[in-house]
Amino acid sequence: MPRLADPALPERRRGQILDAARECFRERGFRLTTIEEICAQARISPGALYRYFDSKADIVAAIALDTRAQAEAALDALPDDHGLIDGIAALARAFFEAFEQDATLFADIWAEAAGDPVLAKALGARDRATRERLTAVIERAQRAGAAYPSLAPADAAEALMAALEGFALRRTLWKDRDISEAVRRFRTLALHLLKPKR
Amino acid sequence: MPRLADPALPERRRGQILDAARECFRERGFRLTTIEEICAQARISPGALYRYFDSKADIVAAIALDTRAQAEAALDALPDDHGLIDGIAALARAFFEAFEQDATLFADIWAEAAGDPVLAKALGARDRATRERLTAVIERAQRAGAAYPSLAPADAAEALMAALEGFALRRTLWKDRDISEAVRRFRTLALHLLKPKR
DNA sequence: ACCTGAACACCGTTCAAGT
DNA sequence: ACCTGAACACCGTTCAAGT
Numbered sequence: 001m002p003r004l005a006d007p008a009l010p011e012r013r014r015g016q017i018l019d020a021a022r023e024c025f026r027e028r029g030f031r032l033t034t035i036e037e038i039c040a041q042a043r044i045s046p047g048a049l050y051r052y053f054d055s056k057a058d059i060v061a062a063i064a065l066d067t068r069a070q071a072e073a074a075l076d077a078l079p080d081d082h083g084l085i086d087g088i089a090a091l092a093r094a095f096f097e098a099f100e101q102d103a104t105l106f107a108d109i110w111a112e113a114a115g116d117p118v119l120a121k122a123l124g125a126r127d128r129a130t131r132e133r134l135t136a137v138i139e140r141a142q143r144a145g146a147a148y149p150s151l152a153p154a155d156a157a158e159a160l161m162a163a164l165e166g167f168a169l170r171r172t173l174w175k176d177r178d179i180s181e182a183v184r185r186f187r188t189l190a191l192h193l194l195k196p197k198r
Numbered sequence: 199m200p201r202l203a204d205p206a207l208p209e210r211r212r213g214q215i216l217d218a219a220r221e222c223f224r225e226r227g228f229r230l231t232t233i234e235e236i237c238a239q240a241r242i243s244p245g246a247l248y249r250y251f252d253s254k255a256d257i258v259a260a261i262a263l264d265t266r267a268q269a270e271a272a273l274d275a276l277p278d279d280h281g282l283i284d285g286i287a288a289l290a291r292a293f294f295e296a297f298e299q300d301a302t303l304f305a306d307i308w309a310e311a312a313g314d315p316v317l318a319k320a321l322g323a324r325d326r327a328t329r330e331r332l333t334a335v336i337e338r339a340q341r342a343g344a345a346y347p348s349l350a351p352a353d354a355a356e357a358l359m360a361a362l363e364g365f366a367l368r369r370t371l372w373k374d375r376d377i378s379e380a381v382r383r384f385r386t387l388a389l390h391l392l393k394p395k396r
Numbered sequence: 397a398c399c400t401g402a403a404c405a406c407c408g409t410t411c412a413a414g415t
Numbered sequence: 416a417c418c419t420g421a422a423c424a425c426c427g428t429t430c431a432a433g434t
Contacts, residue, residue: 005416029313035408045419050409104312111309114302114370115227124371151390158368159387163357166364170356172312173322189357192349192391203397233427243400248428 030108064109080140089187147194228306262307278338287385345392
């Protein structure tokens, strides 16, 4: 019998549960999937699951923050020269793709956040960080002459994020419409916001 | 004993229940409010409630469609001359105000729609109608020279609606931020989309 | 015809007992 | 230290019985 427990176990278990949850949410949506289903998928008992997550909402929160973190990381690769618009469009595509299979999850996350101050605060902090990075990129682009400076960088960033999320939200309704169409529309919007001269 | 039932009763009951539901949702959010709470507020029994609505989701659906219908009606009053931008801004303010007290409801409606094909279809039909009206307004404005024609009217309409809903969504996270700030940001976006020359 | 409210079904969460 | 799974609590929905 080991005196010390496996220090990697908690992280492994959390990953195991999150993977199972994503799989289930994808199949039946957040509302309809049961803790028992997640447990079956993760080959674990309810009691064990609650050792690693406080609640079902806590599981969505973890997934939401993870997705956000990935999106934010992609921002660092954004060029601030004349490739800016295309970079933003690529980012939008990645964002839409992240929610392609679990389209409903996007809406569920926001609904959960709206009713759960803890998740709201965590998501809010991530969101602020994301917006600040995007603002910085736009600011540099304006200085470099790659973006039109009539719009305050912070306003442009907020508008772009709102539009991106708005398109993602609307895509949950029109599941038939393909991603490229959404990307094209978002790209057009970004172009008008950042380079109105062209 | 009357041979014919009061023909206005069903509509009255539905209104009574919807008012009660709105009140409850405002206070505790969609998730947390209980059918029993709505019943208490409406002074009616659960059995009676289910005579007028199929499910809890059906109640949100009714509220969602009602809110949408109001927003759509406001579109008719939109000027297609140089007051267009201000008209759109006023519309955005009304939209934000409609969800001011039940901020979480906005996200809940989408989450519900994402998981409920019936609601999705109903909301989708309304949405299409709204977009077509907005498209027509923009088209007229472009012809009148009040909007810049570089953007296809349908794309502009879709972008504006996505942005409007994106801002509304994000407002559920930042409850502190006042409406005027959101309206100002949306107005700026609309300006860049429709009148990039200025 | 419309309503009541107890009963049912389901599911998120807990906890006493195991190894 | 970690896990199991039966039990609990809660709530959306139904339905037999009332008027």
